[in-house]
Amino acid sequence: AQSVTQLDSQVPVFEEAPVELRCNYSSSVSVYLFWYVQYPNQGLQLLLKYLSGSTLVKGINGFEAEFNKSQTSFHLRKPSVHISDTAEYFCAVSDPPLAQKLVFGQGTRLTINP
Amino acid sequence: ETGVTQSPTHLIKTRGQQVTLRCSSQSGHNTVSWYQQALGQGPQFIFQYYREEENGRGNFPPRFSGLQFPNYSSELNVNALELDDSALYLCASSGLAGPYNEQFFGPGTRLTVL
Numbered sequence: 032a033q034s035v036t037q038l039d040s041q042v043p044v045f046e047e048a049p050v051e052l053r054c055n056y057s058s059s060v061s062v063y064l065f066w067y068v069q070y071p072n073q074g075l076q077l078l079l080k081y082l083s084g085s086t087l088v089k090g091i092n093g094f095e096a097e098f099n100k101s102q103t104s105f106h107l108r109k110p111s112v113h114i115s116d117t118a119e120y121f122c123a124v125s126d127p128p129l130a131q132k133l134v135f136g137q138g139t140r141l142t143i144n145p
Numbered sequence: 146e147t148g149v150t151q152s153p154t155h156l157i158k159t160r161g162q163q164v165t166l167r168c169s170s171q172s173g174h175n176t177v178s179w180y181q182q183a184l185g186q187g188p189q190f191i192f193q194y195y196r197e198e199e200n201g202r203g204n205f206p207p208r209f210s211g212l213q214f215p216n217y218s219s220e221l222n223v224n225a226l227e228l229d230d231s232a233l234y235l236c237a238s239s240g241l242a243g244p245y246n247e248q249f250f251g252p253g254t255r256l257t258v259l
Contacts, residue, residue, distance in 0.1 A: 035187075063245060074149070074235055074250035075188070082245055121187050130245045131201045132178070135187030 033058050033124050037136035044112055045144050052107040052139045054122030063130050064105040065123040066096055069138075075121065081105065082127070092116070117143045147172055149238050149251035157257045158226050166221045166254045168236030176200070176240065177219040178248060179211060182233040194219055223256075231258045 038053040056062060063082050067075040079090025086098040096107045105122060119140050123133040150169045158164050170177055176195045180188035190203035194213035208224040217238070223230055233255050237248035 067250075072252075074252045075237075076250070077247060080247075123187075128245060131193055132190040132203065133180075133188070133248065134190070137187050138185075 033062070033126070033134040035122050035124050035134055035136035037120075037122055037139050039139050040137065041140045041142065043142045043144060046114055047111050049110050050108065050112050050116075050141065052120050052122075052141065054105045054107065054136060056103050056105065056122075056124045058103070058124065058126075061127055063125045063127055064096075064098060065125070065133065066090065066094070066105075066107050067121045067123060067135075068092075069119040069121065071118075078107070078120075112141075112143050114143050114145065116141060149236060149249050151234075151236050151251040151254050153254060154252070155255045155257075157259065159259050160226055160228060162226050163222065163224045164226060164256060166223075166234050166236075166256070168219045168221070168238075168251060170217045170219070170238035171249050174238035174240055174249070175217050176238065176246070177213055177217065178237045178239070179219070179221050180235040180237065181205075182235060182253070183229075184232070188235055191221070226258045228258050231256060 034057040036055045044050045065080045066078040079088050081088045081098045089095045119138045122136040152167045178193040179191040182188040192202040193200045197213045210222045212220045233253040235253045236251045239248045240246040
């Protein structure tokens with residue numbers, strides 16, 4: 032069965048600093064990979080996804096992620112964070128081609144300090 | 146375009162009771178998935194409905210059941226509530242259950258079981 036490990040439960044950073052949120056997944060076969068953001072008292076919003084092709088994926092709000100098949104990782108990065116990026120971030124995996132069910136990690140709480 | 150909506154927003158029940166949560170899909174979507182997000186955890190897949198039929202189920206007991214209606218709205222029913230059922234229940238809608246279709250999440254229903 033698929034599993035996702037988010038290596039940091041909390042990440043505090045200062046505003047305008049770079050950030051990396053780490054994600055590893057278990058499968059060695061082809062997968063779809065996702066990063067979602069959850070703001071307080073809201074549902075999940077898709078930040079970016081990897082389906083195939085280029086291993087560097089760009090998403091909304093200046094985020095990007097790199098798919099590394101050999102290390103089974105999909106780390107999320109942003110070169111300069113803002114207070115508004117404070118939220119919970121979830122990495123998820125699903126099986127192609129149907130992507131019927133998403134398997135999520137435990138989440139990383141990103142806190143931006145002024 | 147109307148997004149995914151869920152009702153009610155919050156609900157308090159006591160152990161042993163039954164609950165029904167409702168979800169309206171995004172316009173044009175015919176597939177609905179339900180997820181349970183316990184406090185401090187990532188969402189877990191409960192089941193998916195496609196054209197009024199269950200189209201995949203996660204590791205949840207039979208007291209979790211669902212329905213999808215001809216207008217593609219959906220209900221999640223939970224019988225014999227347990228304390229551990231306290232969670233945020235998320236509904237996500239997507240297009241045809243074929244090659245990858247993005248799941249769009251609603252804001253969730255927070256269920257508290259006392």
